[in-house]
C-alpha cells in the first residue's frame with residue numbers, strides 16, 4: 001500500500017511537470033489570437049491542481065523507487081497523461097467523443113500519429129500545435145523509456161542495450177541515473193529538433209508548420225497540420241529534409257549524443273544497428289521505386305523514387321507522414337513498407353516495432369541454429385559485433401517477439417470479429433502496434449481512423465499503447481506475482 | 486562425392502520401393518475397367534527401371550548413412566517421388582501442365598491436399614485412387630520423418646521429442662532404429678486406416694470413396710473424389726466419422742501405438758500434447774458455432790455446430806476437407822481456423838504447422854519471461870509436464886518458429902508481388918506451409934489453385950514442401966557449411 005501511495009506521489013509530480021507543457025499552446029493561441037488560450041489555461045490549472053492535490057495527499061510517502069515500480073509508473077504515466085491531454089480537444093471540438101479524443105492523445109504521446117480527426121487545416125493553430133507537441137513530448141518519453149527505464153526493468157532483452165549508460169544497474173535506485181541520462185539525451189533531441197525547424201522554415205514552411213512538422217518528425221509521430229499530410233506542400237525540398245530528419249530520429253539518440261560530444265562520426269560506425277538500418281532503408285527505396293516504375297504506377301523512375309523514398313522512409317521509421325495515397329499502389333509496396341515498420345527502427349530511437357537490434361539477434365540466431373545442425377558438437381556463442389549475447393537474453397528477446405506477434409494476431413482477430421475487413425484490420429493493428437500511423441484500406445493514408453466504431457478505436461488505442469511500452473510492461477501488471485510482496 | 490553416390494544408391498532403392506505403390510491403382514483400374522491400367526503399368530516400370538538403374542550404377546557405394554545425410558535424403562525423397570508421381574497425371578490429362586501436375590503430386594505427398602484440378606467427380610477411379618494413395622503414403626512418410634528422422638537431425642528442437650524412441654541417438658547409424666520405429670508406427674497407421682474405411686462404408690460411402698477418403702483422412706491430406714469435397718455427401722454420419730478420425734490422425738501416432746500395445750488409455754493421459762489439443766479443438770468448435778449462430782450465418786445453433794465442427798476440425802488438424810464454402814462465413818471464423826492450423830496438430834501426427842509441442846513451449850517461455858521480470862534473481866527452468874526443456878532446445882524451437890514465420894512473410898510477399906490480392910496470397914501460403922489445403926478468396930474451398938499463374942503455383946508448391954520438411958531441412962542444403970567435408 002505504501003508502495004502504491006509513493007507511486008501516486010511521483011505521478012502527482014509528473015502531472016505538475018506535464019502542466020508546464022501547456023505554456024506552448026497558450027503562447028501560440030495568444031500569438032495567433034485563435035481564442036483557445038482560455039481552454040488551455042483552464043486545462044493547465046486543472047492538471048497542475050490535480051497533480052498538486054495527488055502529491056500533497058501522498059507527500060509523506062517518500063521512498064526510493066525500485067525497478068519493479070517502474071512497470072506501474074510507465075503504464076500510469078502514459079495512460080494518465082493521455083487522459084489529461086484530452087481536455088483541450090473535447091472542450092474545443094464539441095462533437096468529439098472521449099473515445100476519439102483519447103485515441104488522439106494516446107496516438108500523440110505514443111508517437112503513433114494515427115488520427116480520428118479530419119479538417120486538420122481548419123483547426124486553431126494552438127490545437128494543432130498541442131497535438132504536435134504531444135508527438136514531441138512522447139518522443140522524449142520514449143527515448144528515456146528505451147535507453148534508461150526498459151533496460152533496468154529487463155523487458156525483452158533490453159538489458160543488452162545498457163552498455164552506453166554509465167553507473168551501476170541491477171535493482172539499484174532508478175532516479176539518479178535516469179535523470180543524468182535523460183538530461184544528455186534531451187539536449188541532443190532538442191538540438192536536432194531546432195535544426196529541423198530551421199531547415200523546414202528555409203524550405204518554405206510557415207513557422208507554425210515548421211515547428212509542428214519538426215515536432216512530429218523528431219518524435220516519429222507523424223501528425224500533420226493538413227489532412228493531405230506532407231502531400232499538401234508538394235515540395236521535393238521539404239520531403240528531402242524530412243527524409244533526412246526521419247532517418248536521424250530512427251537511429252539511437254545515445255549514438256547521436258556520443259557523436260556530438262566527440263565531434264566525430266566514429267560512434268555511428270561503432271553503432272552495430274546503424275549500418276544495416278541505413279542499408280535496408282536505402283536498398284528498399286531503390287527497389288520499391290523500381291517496382292512502382294515497372295508496374296507503371298509512375299511514368300519516370302525519378303518520380304517513382306521521390307514518392308517511394310518519402311513514403312517508405314516515413315512508414316519504415318514508424319513516422320507515418322504520407323505524400324501520396326500509397327494505398328493505391330500495387331499492394332506489395334505498402335506491405336513491404338509495413339513489414340519494414342515492424343523491424344527497422346533502432347534501439348533508443350523514437351520509432352516503434354521490434355527494433356533493428358532484435359531483428360539482428362533473430363537473424364543471427366537462425367543462422368547459428370543452421371550451423372549447429374551440421375556441427376552439433378560445436379559450442380558457438382551468438383555474437384553481435386564483438387558483443388556476446390548470453391542465452392538468457394536471447395530467450396528474453398525471443399519471448400518478447402512471440403508476445404508481440406501474438407498481440408498482433410489477437411488484436412487483428414478482435415477487429416475482424418467486430419466486422420472490419422481483414423486488410424484494414426491487419427494493417428491497422430500493425431500500424432498502431434508499431435506506432436507507425438496510417439494503415440491500408442479503410443484506415444489508409446487518404447482516410448483516417450474516424451470511420452471506426454468505438455470498440456475498434458479502443459482496440460487500436462490498446463495496440464499503440466502496448467506497442468509503445470513493449471507489451472510485457474503492461475502484461476506483467478496482470479500477473480498476481482507482480483502484486484505479491 | 487562418394488557420399489553423394491551412396492545417397493543416390495539409397496534414393497534408387499527408395500524409387501524401387503515406391504514403384505510397388507502403383508499396384509493399387511493398377512488393381513483399381515482393372516476392377517473398374519477405366520482403361521488407365523496401361524498408364525500405371527508403364528509408369529511403374531519406368532519408376533522401377535529408373536530406380537534400378539540408379540541403384541545399379543552406384544551399387545558399390547555402400548556406406549552407413551550419417552545424420553547429416555538425412556537432410557539431403559529427405560529433400561531428394563520428397564521432390565524426386567513427387568516428380569515420378571506426376572507421370573500418370575500428365576499422361577492421362579493431356580491439358581495438364583507439368584507445373585500443375587507437380588503441384589498436385591507434391592500436394593499429395595506433403596498431405597497438403599490443395600488441388601489445381603477440377604472435375605474430380607469425372608476422373609477415372611484409378612487416377613482418383615492414385616491421388617489419395619499419395620496422401621496416405623505421404624502420411625506414412627511424415628510419421629517416420631517426425632518420429633524417427635527429424636529428431637536425429639535435431640531440426641527445430643525435435644531432439645526433445647525422441648523420448649519414446651528406443652536405442653541410441655546422437656550421430657550414430659540411422660537405418661536400424663528408423664526401420665524398427667517405422668514398422669511399429671505403420672502397423673498402427675494401417676490398423677486405424679482399416680477401421681476408418683469400414684466406418685465410412687457403413688455410413689453409406691461406396692468402397693472406392695471409403696478407401697479414398699480414409700486415405701485422405703489418415704494422412705490429413707484432404708484430397709477428395711468430389712469437387713464439393715465432403716459437402717457432396719451431405720451426411721452428418723460421414724462428417725461425424727471423419728471428425729473422429731481426423732482428430733485421431735492429428736495426434737501422435739507413437740501415443741496410439743503405446744495405447745494399442747498396452748491396451749489402455751493411460752498413454753493419452755501421459756501425452757502432454759493430447760489434452761490441450763483436444764480442449765482447443767472442442768472449445769473452438771463450440772465458440773465458432775456460437776459466433777456463426779449469433780452472426781445469423783446459420784438459423785439454429787445445431788446446424789452452426791455441425792458445419793463449424795466439421796470445417797474447423799478439418800482445417801485446424803490441417804486435413805483440408807470442406808463441407809461448405811466457409812469462405813462465405815464472416816471472416817473471423819475462417820481466420821481463426823487458419824490460425825489453429827498453424828499451432829494445433831501434435832508432434833508425430835500427419836498434420837502440419839509448428840505443432841502443439843512448440844506452441845506450448847512458446848507459451849510457457851513467455852510466462853517464464855514474465856515471471857523473471859518480477860523475480861530477476863530466480864533460476865527457473867522451463868518445464869513441460871515433468872520434462873525440463875534445456876535452453877539450447879528452447880533456442881532451437883524459437884529459431885525454427887522465426888524461420889517459419891519469415892517464410893510465410895517472404896512467400897506471401899512473392900505472391901502479392903505477382904499480382905494476387907493480399908487475403909488470397911496470405912491464406913494460400915498459410916494453407917500450403919501448414920499443409921492444410923484450402924485458403925480463402927481466390928483459393929477458397931469453393932474454388933481451387935487452378936486459377937493461379939505458373940509462378941504462383943510454384944511458390945505454393947515451395948511453401949508446402951518447406952512446411953512439410955520443417956524449412957531448416959531444406960535451408961541447410963543452401964549453406965556452404967553443409968557441403969564442406
Ligand SMILES: [K+]
Nearest residue numbers: 112221319436
Ligand atoms: K508514427
Ligand SMILES: [K+]
Nearest residue numbers: 597706804921
Ligand atoms: K491437408
